[in-house]
Amino acid sequence: MTRDMGWIDIGALDDVPLRGARLVKSRAGCIAVFRTGENEVFATxxxxxxxxxxxxxxxxxxxxxxxxxxNHVYSLETGEVQGADSGRIATYPIRIENGRLLLEAAAIAKADAA
Known part of the structure; x- marks a missing residue:
């Protein structure tokens, strides 16, 4: 992992399978990085x-x-539990740049402080 202007490079987009996930360990705990069938990425x-x-x-x-x-279902966009259940898991800003996945460092630091 490398840091660049507030973002942490956590690996290549291709390291995460389509409609799959990969686990990233941080001081905030384990973060799941998901890749949808449309090549969108989310971190929760x-x-x-x-x-x-x-x-x-x-x-x-x-x-x-x-x-x-x-079988509890969560929105990858908001972290909200879907259906009759309630609650929300943490979500983290993530982006793709030149085929690399970048996770926002400030969001992880904020989670550390909570």
């Missing part, structure tokens, strides 16, 4: 609110992920 907490399931092992569909343990 890796932990399901229901029973702590690993969201990075879930099913990515549209702009959502389904927890592999109990």
């Amino acid at each position: 907490s890796n932990t399901c609110l229901h029973r702590g399931g690993p969201l990075s092992e879930g099913i990515v569909h549209d702009r959502k992920v389904t927890c592999p343990l109990h």
